[in-house]
Amino acid sequence: MTGRYSANTGLPFAMYPGSVAGLPPDMPTLPQLMRKAGYSAHMVGKWHLGHSQPKQGPIGRGFESHTGSYMWDLESYTKLMWDRPWTKPYGADWIKAHENGSYLHYPETRHSTIALTEEAVTVMEDHKKKTDNPLFMYLSYNAAHSPLQPEASWLEYCSSIPHLWRYQYCGMVVGLDWGIKRVADAAKEILGENTIIVVSSDNGGSVWFGGLNEPLRSGKHTSFEGGVRVPAFAVDLSGGKYLGRGGREFKGIVHISDWLPTFLSLARSSNLYQDLDMDGVDQSKAL
Numbered sequence: 001m002t003g004r005y006s007a008n009t010g011l012p013f014a015m016y017p018g019s020v021a022g023l024p025p026d027m028p029t030l031p032q033l034m035r036k037a038g039y040s041a042h043m044v045g046k047w048h049l050g051h052s053q054p055k056q057g058p059i060g061r062g063f064e065s066h067t068g069s070y071m072w073d074l075e076s077y078t079k080l081m082w083d084r085p086w087t088k089p090y091g092a093d094w095i096k097a098h099e100n101g102s103y104l105h106y107p108e109t110r111h112s113t114i115a116l117t118e119e120a121v122t123v124m125e126d127h128k129k130k131t132d133n134p135l136f137m138y139l140s141y142n143a144a145h146s147p148l149q150p151e152a153s154w155l156e157y158c159s160s161i162p163h164l165w166r167y168q169y170c171g172m173v174v175g176l177d178w179g180i181k182r183v184a185d186a187a188k189e190i191l192g193e194n195t196i197i198v199v200s201s202d203n204g205g206s207v208w209f210g211g212l213n214e215p216l217r218s219g220k221h222t223s224f225e226g227g228v229r230v231p232a233f234a235v236d237l238s239g240g241k242y243l244g245r246g247g248r249e250f251k252g253i254v255h256i257s258d259w260l261p262t263f264l265s266l267a268r269s270s271n272l273y274q275d276l277d278m279d280g281v282d283q284s285k286a287l
Contacts, residue, residue, distance in 0.1 A: 146206070
């Protein structure tokens with residue numbers, strides 16, 4: 001979101017409920033810079049970069065709209081947020097907010113993966129009707145985070161897995177597969193072929209609730225490869241105009257902070273980050 005390593009944002013670790021921390025107000029964000037490049041910017045999903053004041057949230061940091069959650073361990077259906085299963089929940093975490101100051105906390109009862117997927121499609125449809133600007137949309141799923149609550153139909157694809165947590169985790173990932181395909185199909189239909197889709201994870205799977213990063217060692221919350229080396233893919237719906245021919249495997253290292261300068265470069269607006277002293281580097285030519 002900032003083109004910087006987490007330690008250089010003042011947020012070296014995930015924030016817990018009640019934290020007053022957030023991104024520094026003078027630190028430019030990806031949506032702010034994409035809007036300077038002429039794009040509309042909307043967010044769907046989990047934020048987790050500051051929640052104690054509106055100015056720390058997605059709207060305060062540059063997005064025109066946000067539907068989803070601010071925080072972490074959400075029940076997929078009730079949206080209740082827990083610290084430990086044997087304590088009371090902190091409360092429900094779900095909001096629809098807009099840049100004009102309007103917002104609504106409401107009881108979204110659909111599975112979070114389904115709700116976020118359909119909201120992403122709605123954002124694209126509304127964008128197409130209202131403006132000719134290009135769209136930057138950030139979709140951040142809660143899955144496959146705990147608690148593991150997949151839809152029953154998703155578990156049908158995981159019947160060969162005997163371990164309960166692995167079985168449930170598999171179901172959550174099957175839901176992601178469905179959601180990503182739904183969004184990609186809708187993007188091609190609504191936004192057209194002049195579109196790039198990037199999918200990446202924030203960290204390796206959590207080995208204590210069903211994740212498995214074999215052959216890499218360990219997982220989330222560690223600096224072993226299982227915690228920091230994650231799969232990602234980019235799809236150029238134009239057939240290669242921006243990222244070259246498809247079906248290739250990139251062998252180099254790409255850090256999450258590289259996406260900000262890379263996106264701005266693809267938007268022909270590299271000048272917007274040249275003087276910002278970022279950690280990320282433009283990977284567009286490498287890709």
